[in-house]
């Protein structure tokens with residue numbers, strides 16, 4: 287298989303506007319098979335809009351956006367056999383039960399389906415399978431909406447804020463499931479403004495602000511290439527605890543630290559890398575939330 291074969295998503299010079307004012311500006315990137323690719327940016331940046339371009343919902347864009355070789359705006363019906371979309375806002379039938387919802391959505395696809403009970407079990411909803419969705423909490427709806435995008439076992443997944451509104455336990459379950467899909471070779475676009483999720487899950491992330499790409503790299507490269515690792519140490523001086531913070535590369539010439547170590551007066555020492563959030567602010571000048 288060549289590198290070109292592995293390109294599942296290819297976006298070249300995409301421009302899009304809802305009104306006369308241009309919104310998405312000159313977006314270009316590609317995503318390889320089996321990658322988790324993150325869209326990271328503050329509210330209103332255009333993350334969901336870009337997902338709508340890629341999933342054939344917003345079709346009046348300029349440039350090219352191909353998914354599995356199909357130009358998104360020219361897609362035919364079977365486009366949706368191969369992609370799964372977990373929309374930002376759950377779209378479920380409130381008067382139907384969880385199982386009825388999944389059965390209904392599965393019936394819209396022609397290929398092999400996944401086992402509905404197993405999907406329900408995986409997100410902890412099996413016990414609630416026969417309850418009406420109207421009685422579901424926000425987090426339960428999010429989890430159901432997520433497995434709804436998996437029923438037809440798609441090659442490419444578009445997940446828009448899948449962990450939003452979930453408690454830490456359910457958020458972990460969701461993240462494990464996303465990793466499991468990646469292990470199966472699925473290609474995943476993950477939209478988030480949670481930099482922790484992006485760092486944990488994504489192979490690469492693109493920073494989006496005001497409809498523009500500001501930077502694209504792996505979380506590791508972002509964290510290591512920008513901003514220095516800091517070392518913070520505390521020591522006792524005349525019974526009073528003092529804290530000093532310095533840059534890791536400076537500690538070899540830190541005479542105070544050398545002396546404190548010799549005199550065995552250090553009470554604690556730790557190092558901290560900048561977070562993806564710090565880097566985002568450094569590069570874009572904007573906060574994530």
Ligand SMILES: Nc1ncnc2c1ncn2[C@@H]1O[C@H](COP(=O)(O)OP(=O)(O)OP(=O)(O)O)[C@@H](O)[C@H]1O
Nearest residue numbers: 304309327328329330331332333334335336374479
């Ligand atoms: N259907 C629409 N018609 C007109 N403007 C829209 C429409 N949908 C979104 N917008 C505008 O496009 C901009 C980007 O919205 P989008 O939903 O893509 O942002 P986002 O990055 O996903 O934000 P969030 O993190 O809040 O979900 C916003 O200013 C929004 O008001």
Ligand SMILES: [Mg+2]
Nearest residue numbers: 333334335374
């Ligand atoms: Mg959004």
